[in-house]
Each structure stands twice: as C-alpha cells, then as structure tokens.
Amino acid sequence: MPIRVLGPAQVVGPDGATRALERKSRELLTVLALRAPAAVGVDELAELLWDDPPPSATKTLQAHVSRLRSALAEATDGAVEVARSGPAYALRAPEDELDVAVVARERDEGRSLFAAGRADDAAAVLRRARAQWRGEIELPTTTGATAMAARWSQEHRQLVDEHLAAIVAGSAPGDAVPELHALTAADPLREPAWAMLVTALHRSGQHAASLRTFQAAREALAEVGLEPGVALRRAEQEVLRPPADDDAAPTAPAGPAGPSGPIRAYEVRYAVADGRHVAYTVIGGDDPDVVVLNPGAVSIDGIAGGRHLAHAIDRLAAGHRVIAFDRGGLGLSDRRGDAPALADWVADTVAVLDATGARRPVLLANADTGLVALSLAASAPDRVAAVVLVHGYARYVRGDGYPFGVDAETALATSSDVLAVDDRPDRFDPLSHIAPSVAGDDEFRAWWDAMGRRAASPAGAAAIHDAVYRTDVRDVLAAVAVPVLLLHRRSCASSDIGHARYLADHLPDARLRLLAGPDELWFTGDVDELLGEVDGFLAELG
Numbered sequence: 001m002p003i004r005v006l007g008p009a010q011v012v013g014p015d016g017a018t019r020a021l022e023r024k025s026r027e028l029l030t031v032l033a034l035r036a037p038a039a040v041g042v043d044e045l046a047e048l049l050w051d052d053p054p055p056s057a058t059k060t061l062q063a064h065v066s067r068l069r070s071a072l073a074e075a076t077d078g079a080v081e082v083a084r085s086g087p088a089y090a091l092r093a094p095e096d097e098l099d100v101a102v103v104a105r106e107r108d109e110g111r112s113l114f115a116a117g118r119a120d121d122a123a124a125v126l127r128r129a130r131a132q133w134r135g136e137i138e139l140p141t142t143t144g145a146t147a148m149a150a151r152w153s154q155e156h157r158q159l160v161d162e163h164l165a166a167i168v169a170g171s172a173p174g175d176a177v178p179e180l181h182a183l184t185a186a187d188p189l190r191e192p193a194w195a196m197l198v199t200a201l202h203r204s205g206q207h208a209a210s211l212r213t214f215q216a217a218r219e220a221l222a223e224v225g226l227e228p229g230v231a232l233r234r235a236e237q238e239v240l241r242p243p244a245d246d247d248a249a250p251t252a253p254a255g256p257a258g259p260s261g262p263i264r265a266y267e268v269r270y271a272v273a274d275g276r277h278v279a280y281t282v283i284g285g286d287d288p289d290v291v292v293l294n295p296g297a298v299s300i301d302g303i304a305g306g307r308h309l310a311h312a313i314d315r316l317a318a319g320h321r322v323i324a325f326d327r328g329g330l331g332l333s334d335r336r337g338d339a340p341a342l343a344d345w346v347a348d349t350v351a352v353l354d355a356t357g358a359r360r361p362v363l364l365a366n367a368d369t370g371l372v373a374l375s376l377a378a379s380a381p382d383r384v385a386a387v388v389l390v391h392g393y394a395r396y397v398r399g400d401g402y403p404f405g406v407d408a409e410t411a412l413a414t415s416s417d418v419l420a421v422d423d424r425p426d427r428f429d430p431l432s433h434i435a436p437s438v439a440g441d442d443e444f445r446a447w448w449d450a451m452g453r454r455a456a457s458p459a460g461a462a463a464i465h466d467a468v469y470r471t472d473v474r475d476v477l478a479a480v481a482v483p484v485l486l487l488h489r490r491s492c493a494s495s496d497i498g499h500a501r502y503l504a505d506h507l508p509d510a511r512l513r514l515l516a517g518p519d520e521l522w523f524t525g526d527v528d529e530l531l532g533e534v535d536g537f538l539a540e541l542g
Contacts, residue, residue, distance in 0.1 A: 002075045003091075003098045005033040006156075007134025011068075013075040021071055024049060025064045027140050032082065032091035033100055034137075034152060039088035041409030044144075051142045065089060088413050103129045104432070107159060108440040110166065115441075119170035126163035133159070143403055151493050158491030158518050161192050168196050174204035188220035192516040195231040202239045210239050230532035231516065268300060268332060271325075273344075273351035279332035280325035280352045284317030288385065288538065289361035291349070292316070292324040293369035295521065297455035299331025300324050306447045308438065312523035315531055316364075320538075323361065325352045327372070329464055331455050340467045345372045346379065353383060360385040362538060366522040367391050367434075367495070368468045377484075378476035386483045386541055388534055390522040391492060393499035394506070395472040404498035408469060415465045434494045434520040444524075477506045484510040485537040487530060491518040511537075 004010040009026035011019040021029070031048055032040060045061055046053040054060070065082055072080045080093040095101040106129035113122035137152050139145040160183075167176040180197040183190055194217035201210035214236050218228055228236070271278045281300045292313070294300075303309050303324065316322050326333040328348050329340045349372060353361065362385050365373035370392025377384045397408045405411075431448055432439040439445070456464060484507050488500040497514075504512040513533050519525035 003029070003033060003072075003080055003093055004134070005030040005137060006099045006103065006132055007137065009033075009138045011071045011075045014077075019071040019075050021067065022064075024060075025067050025071075026138055027145070028061070028064050029068055029091075030138050031145070031148070032089060033093075033098060034148065036091040036093060036098065036100065039083075039085040039090035039410070039413050041088045041407055041413065043087075044407040044410050045089065047407070048142060048144045048148070049140055085413065087409060099132045103132045103159070104436075106132075107162065107436070108432075110162065111437060112440045114162075114166050114169070119166050120172075123163060123166035123170055126159065126166055130159060130163055147404070147496055147498060151496065154491045154497075155493050155518070158516075161196075161491075161516065164193070164196055168200045168203065173200040174206075176200045177204065184217070184220075189224065189226075191217070191221065191229055191232055194220075195235040198232070198235040199238060202235075207239065214239065229515075230529040231526070269355070271348075271351040271355035273328070273347045276328050276334045276344075276348070278325055278328065278334075278348045278351050280323060280355065282356060283313055283322040283324070284319075285321055288320060289356070289358040290316060290320045290322050290538075291353070291358065291361045291363050292322055293327075293349070293363060293365040293372055294324065295365075295367035295369055297330060297452045297461060299326045299451065299455045301332055302447065302451040302454070306444070306451070306523075308444060308527075309523045312527045312531070315527060316534070319535070321358075323352060323356050323358060325349075326455075327369075329456065329460055335460065339463050342371055342375055342467065342471050342473075346376045349376055350380065350383065359383075362386045362388060362541075364388045364522070364534065365390070365392060367393075367520055368396065371395075371468070371471050371473055374473050374480055375476060377482050378473075378479040381479075381481045384482050386485070386537070387480070388485045388487065388537065389503065390487045390530065391489070391495040391499070391520045392486065392503060393495070394474045394477065394502060397469050399472065402472075402474070402502070404496040404502060411465075411469050415462060415469075435524045436493075436518045438519075438524050474506070477503070478508065480507050480509075482509065483537075483541065485533070486510055486512040487515060487522075487533060488512065489515045489517040489519060489525065491516070492520050493518065494520045 002012045004012065009030045011021065011029070013019060027049060028045070031045065042058060042061065046057040049061070050057060069082050072082065076097060080091070080097050083090050083092050093101070095105060106125050110122045110126040110129065113125060133156055137149055139149045164176045164180060167173065176196065177200050180193050180200060183193040184197060194213070198210050198214045198217065201213055214232070217232055221228060268279050268281055271280055279300060298309065303313055313322060313324070325348065327345045329335055333348070360383060363373040363376070365387065370389045373387045373389065374392070377387050393405065395402060396405050397411050398405050429439070431445060484503070486500050486503055488495070488497055500512055504510050515526070515529055515533070517525040522530060
C-alpha cells in the first residue's frame, strides 16, 4: 500500500520506490493519516508540528501540504489527496491505500471471528494486522504530538493483546508463551499479559508453572501497592477450578464477558425540574443507590433494546438500586427551546434524586456526563456519596493550561461531520472511535444508530455537543469532597489519558485505575472487569 505511517512515514509509488519527503512533511502526513478521514484544523496542526508555532506557521504548513500533495499525486495517480475543508485539512484515501485503515479493518475482522468462537482464524488475521506495524510512529516531539504518540502506542499495545488473546483461546495456546514471558519481563505491571500467560501455561498443560506465574504476578503488583484485578483473578480461578468438560472450547483469558440473559422493559417515570419533565427509570431494589448518567445520546428507552447496555445495567442492579434518566433535551425528557447548559443538567439530576428518594447515591458517569457528576458533587456534596468517572474530563476541548483533548475547531468540524444528513461513505464513524470492540457488530450498530435518531434531532444534538464543548469544571474540582474513582481503559484512542491524570491530580480524594481495552463506553468491552472495580470501590465506602 502506498501510504504507510505505522512506523517511519512513507509514500510509496507503484514502482516500489519511496518518494522523498522532508521530516515536517512526513510528520504532517502521519498526523493526517492517523486522524483520517476526519479533518484537522490548521491551528491544531500548527500546535502539533511546533510547540511554539512561528508567525509564518500557516504559510509553512501550506508549503508542506503542497509538497505532500505532489508526492501523493505522483505515487497514487490522484487516488489519495489532502483535501481542504474550511480552516482544516483531511487525508482522503481509499481503505486499501492506507495502512492505518487496513489495520483497523483487520482488527474488526479479527474481533468478529473471535466473538464467533473462531480463535485460530482471528489469530491469523490479527497477525497480519500486527505485521503492518513496522516500528515507532513518526510524529513531532511537541507536547500535543507526544500525547498523540502515546495514544497510538496504547493502540499498538491493545492490538498485541488482542492477537495474543486469540492465540491463547485457540488450539495452540503455548505458542503465545514466549512473547508473554517477554512482555511481563519488560513491564511487570502489564496485568493483561500476566493473565494471558497464566492461562496459556495452564491450557498447554504446564499447571505448576501457571500457578508460579500467578504468584509472580501478584508479587510484582504488590510492589506498587496493587492487588490482582478481575482478569488475573479470573485466570487464577480457571487454574484452580478447571471446567468439568475438558473437551469444551476454551474462552478468552481476559476478554469481556458477553452480555446474556433476557432483555426486559423498564418502567419510565417523570420528575420535574424547573417546570421541565425529566424521564427516569429505577432498576433493582437494594441499597445503596447508584445513579447512572449515560453518555452522549444514550437514553433510557433504549436500555431494553441494547443487549450490551441491558447486561451492564442488570449486572450493576444485582447488588444496587440503579437509577437512570435522560438529561433535558435528550430521549424522553422535555426538549428545550433554548440552548442546554450544565446547570440545567445538574438540576435534572437533583430532581430525579428527589423523586426517587435517593439521599446520597453514588454517581456513575461516562465521558461528557462526568461534567454533570463533578458539578453536582462540588455544589451539593450532601447529596452525593461518591463518584465513579469512566473516561471523564474537566473539559472536552483544549484550553489555556489544559493541553488534553482536541481543539475546538476540530471538535466542531467532527460534530458537523457526524450530524450531517447525507450518506457519503467517507463520513467520520464515531462508533469505531469510541467503541471499537463492537463497531463490527451489526446488531449493536443498528441499536446505536436508532438510539441517536430517537434521542435528539441533528439540531438538538448539535446544541448538546456545543454545550459540552463550552463547559469547563476545573474551577470546582477542589470543592469535590467526596471520594472519586477514575477508570480509564489503557488503549482508548478517543479519550486522552491526560484527562484522567489531570483529574487525579486536582481532585481532593481521587484514585485512578487503568483497565485493559479500547472502548470509551462504560457498557461495552470488559464490563465485568470495569464493574468489578466499581464493586470494590463501593465495598470500601461501606
């Protein structure tokens, strides 16, 4: 393929020769390829290429774009181009022309094969995907690009874990043992690798070595004050209590537990906040209360139809009374005549607490709803016992003193692309970005698309996006006096880990726990691992 950025950036012609590009042009190509097909704003590109952009940055950037266009036109006969989209540039390339796109496709195929129980086939496909990754990605050493490089390093790490998990779940689990030994030796805190190593040794008949490896993992984690997480404990349980049927097909050593069980409807009720009707539902009946603030356009009338969300909600409701509701402007709650604001969403939450008699619940928030949870915990600490934030942030867009996330220009361009009503094939796919583990699941995608259409109109969704982009809760973090659990999946490309670390540093009582997986959504991926951390946190609260 002519465009290769998973390693030193290259533009390769049909003759196999690499076209000469100077370093800044190669770095520009890498940034655009990693963000493709989304457009990247000129201001963000300048900040990524230069820590302190010179006055001539825009003209210099245009010159690099021109050189890059020439190289692409020569190598691909116009099949790949750098397109201008307002004050932004985007790389337009057929999937087979770009190594990033090929790897994404092969990862989706591998995940689908794995989910279908074809572990050996999945391992073969994921091995091909790994072969595309030729080395360290060529990016500038600027602050912004360093964060991007870290995210893609996590993406590569997740690909390695997915490949090894498929091998361990297949017919020759021992084939993964040498690489897993090397990974755990290089990084003794890489818990998913330890879990897979324990399982691989056990399934290849090395039972004593498997138990010794579990002990070694426990000791490595104990040195930094950590206990084995859910995946490692699950691997230990398999070693100690193997299945009665030895001919049963093995399951993934550290993968998510698949959603199962009947999907049932949930009763919808209404609270009133400043004259607005706020739809809510109550699931389960045991104390303590957990209030779920679902992200984005996920509304309560979609719980019953979404097997993954229903499984996660029911798993949580097994030991708690779970309360979920739709923020104003979304789902079954009243639409607003004016622009939504954070204060209104906080008021909606308080109204639901009053209506359900929830005195001091735990708030479980995800992505944008973390802003609501933090604001309520700061303004009314007597109404909240604790907060769990999954991929939360103090603000979504970058700002002075806050280099995480995306710049406002790119956020608005992406939002416009997502909410466009046309059906062009190169539109940005948010599901592949925030929940890659289910992006290839047709049932989930159909549910997700239906949720978005029901939850808000394009104009309503745009207003909600804008409200999130304008919100900044940094000034209230010091007032959040309740305990906060921060959960961040290491390989999540859609959420900068800098968000979580900033919150951990600025909240008075916060603990950060890193989990395996690429998904930003709390109810996809390894839900049992995530909720295992929540259960442990709530148990500590008493």
